[in-house]
Amino acid sequence: MxxxxxxxxxxxxxxxxxxxxxxxxxxxxxxxxxxxxxxxxxxxxxxxxxxxxxxxxxxxxxxxxxxxxxxxxxYPDTPALYAGNAQERGRVRWLEKYADYELAPLTTFTVFRNRILKPTAGQACNEEAVQAALKQKLPPHFDYLEQQLAQREFLVGNQLSMADIAVACQLINMAHGGEQLDAQRWPDLAAHHARMLALPSVAGILPDEQRMNAKLKEMGKAATA
Amino acid sequence: MxxxxxxxxxxxxxxxxxxxxxxxxxxxxxxxxxxxxxxxxxxxxxxxxxxxxxxxxxxxxxxxxxxxxxxxxxYPDTPALYAGNAQERGRVRWLEKYADYELAPLTTFTVFRNRILKPTAGQACNEEAVQAALKQKLPPHFDYLEQQLAQREFLVGNQLSMADIAVACQLINMAHGGEQLDAQRWPDLAAHHARMLALPSVAGILPDEQRMNAKLKEMGKAATA
Known part of the structure; x- marks a missing residue:
């Protein structure tokens, strides 16, 4: 099935x-x-x-x-993505939710939506909102995640979890919107993201996404020209 | 501890x-x-x-x-509130989230906030927003929950879960804001809520809440008089 x-x-x-x-x-x-x-x-x-x-x-x-x-x-026989004891699993859920509800309104629904989605519908990008997200609203969240990583490989415990995946998913939409994390300011988070992009699971779907995103960008240019 | x-x-x-x-x-x-x-x-x-x-x-x-x-x-030896198989547990989480993210903006952050919290800070109740929540926005959600209950005792499976508790918690804030569910229109949901209010866990904390709520209401009247 x-x-x-x-x-x-x-x-x-x-x-x-x-x-x-x-x-x-x-x-x-x-x-x-x-x-x-x-x-x-x-x-x-x-x-x-x-x-x-x-x-x-x-x-x-x-x-x-x-x-x-x-x-x-x-599917309990597959690799766990909410691994560890109750506390660690709680932290995975907390950070997954943090990415979904605190980062997403900025990375996806502000940066990606304004830069990529709105132009395809013939709507102007609200660049002021994008800049406010990038310069004021996102930095405290990146500070928090940098602090949570504390130079470790993964956000929770010693293995990949849905927390890592959820954060990476938001940074990917920010990248689709043309913006990268500042590796000088958030070195641990940037290194974490680079490791995430290198995972075969991510590397296996990203090129197709990037092609689609480039296509949407072209469509947006045509629709707002 | x-x-x-x-x-x-x-x-x-x-x-x-x-x-x-x-x-x-x-x-x-x-x-x-x-x-x-x-x-x-x-x-x-x-x-x-x-x-x-x-x-x-x-x-x-x-x-x-x-x-x-x-x-x-x-605390795995305590009564389960996410019980059942993976599918049932998924439905519990879905309905809990539905209450927290679809009902709460209306029941708590519109009805309760406008009727009770805002007046205590000397702010006027936006009754138009309250009426829009009650008459337009909440009914489709109550329709959905009525349909999910389908005359059963609990929202998922045969036992109390966090789905039941999360929905009840939102209806309690709506009641603190002076509004009850229409039992004619949503009979199963109203009966479910009546059963929830009768649970010793709920009945044990509600009178204190109601006293606090009445006090806030008085404070609000004084602050906006």
């Missing part, structure tokens, strides 16, 4: 689920569902219409964190 | 954690931390300054869902 992920590759939350599946060595197919105009049948899976959702036989679930924890529990 | 919960009783998220602890029969003390003006030391526990947080010996964690899942894993 093949697992089905609904969504589009440039969503950081779809990427989270795909990387979770890839790290666990689980086969899946990606079925395109556009985030802002989901088809009617999709609303039975997620009444909120957001992506991603997962179908696993009769089981359908929405929300990237709910899905990743489901995969952890439904 | 006593567990410490930081926050204030009228927060739906603090209530979620307290009810989780009470259902699990775990002793705890509540230490007051105000949500909008947390003391400096609290920021080391939660850099976002939000409540609740939990202290369990050397372990500190923030975010109500992270805390409740921690309690589930750290």
């Amino acid at each position: 093949t697992l089905t992920v609904y969504g589009v590759p440039l969503s950081p939350f779809v990427r989270k689920v795909r990387l979770c599946l890839r790290q666990k060595g689980l086969e899946y197919q990606l079925e395109t569902v556009m985030p802002f105009t989901p088809p009617q049948w999709y609303l039975a899976i997620n009444p909120l219409g957001r992506i991603p959702a997962l179908k696993d036989g009769d089981c359908t679930l929405a929300d990237s964190s709910v899905i990743c924890q489901y995969l952890e529990e439904a | 006593t567990l410490t919960v930081y926050g204030v009783p009228l927060s739906p998220f603090v209530r979620k954690v307290r009810l989780c602890l009470r259902q699990k029969g775990l002793e705890y003390q509540l230490e007051t931390v105000m949500p909008f003006t947390p003391p400096q030391w609290y920021l080391a526990i939660n850099p976002l300054g939000r409540i609740p947080a939990l202290k369990d010996g050397d372990c500190t964690l923030a975010d109500s869902s992270v805390i409740c899942q921690y309690l589930e894993e750290a």
Whole structure:
């Protein structure tokens, strides 16, 4: 039985689920569902219409964190991404949520959305909002994550977890929006991100994403020319 | 070793954690931390300054869902609140998140905040926003939850879960704000909520909350008179 992920590759939350599946060595197919105009049948899976959702036989679930924890529990023989004792697992969930709810509004819904998505719809990029995100709002979050890493390889414990993946997914959307982390200011976080990009799971999907992103950028240029 | 919960009783998220602890029969003390003006030391526990947080010996964690899942894993001999198979546990997490992120902005941050909190700070209640929440925005969510219950006793499976508790916590803040669920329109959800209010864990903390809420209401009247 093949697992089905609904969504589009440039969503950081779809990427989270795909990387979770890839790290666990689980086969899946990606079925395109556009985030802002989901088809009617999709609303039975997620009444909120957001992506991603997962179908696993009769089981359908929405929300990237709910899905990743489901995969952890439904496929216990695969590499754990919420590993460790209760406290460590709590920290993984905390940092995953931190990435999803504190970074995402800035990296994805401000930088990526303004630079890439809005122009494709013929809307102007709000560069002032992008600069406020980059210069004022994101730095305290990067400071916090730098502090959490404290020169270690992974955010929690001694192994890759959904915390690492969730943070990387946000920095990837920021990069799609044309912005890199300042490695002088946040050296540990930048080194962490470089290691994440080198993971086969990430390296295996990123080139396709970058091609799609470049295409959207061209479309945006044409639509706002 | 006593567990410490930081926050204030009228927060739906603090209530979620307290009810989780009470259902699990775990002793705890509540230490007051105000949500909008947390003391400096609290920021080391939660850099976002939000409540609740939990202290369990050397372990500190923030975010109500992270805390409740921690309690589930750290105290496995207590009654499970994320019970069942991977799919059922996924549905518990989905509905808990649905309450926390879809209901809360309306029940707590619109109805309760406008009717109770804002007047205490001398600010006018935005009754238009309250009515829009009650008449337009909340009904589709209540429809969805009514459908999920489908005349069963609990939202997921055959036992109480964090999904039931999270939804009840939001309806309690709506009630603190002076609004009850329409039992004619949503009979299963109203019956579910009545059963939740009758739980000893809920009944044991609600009278104190209601006294505090009445006091805030009086303060609000005085501050906006």
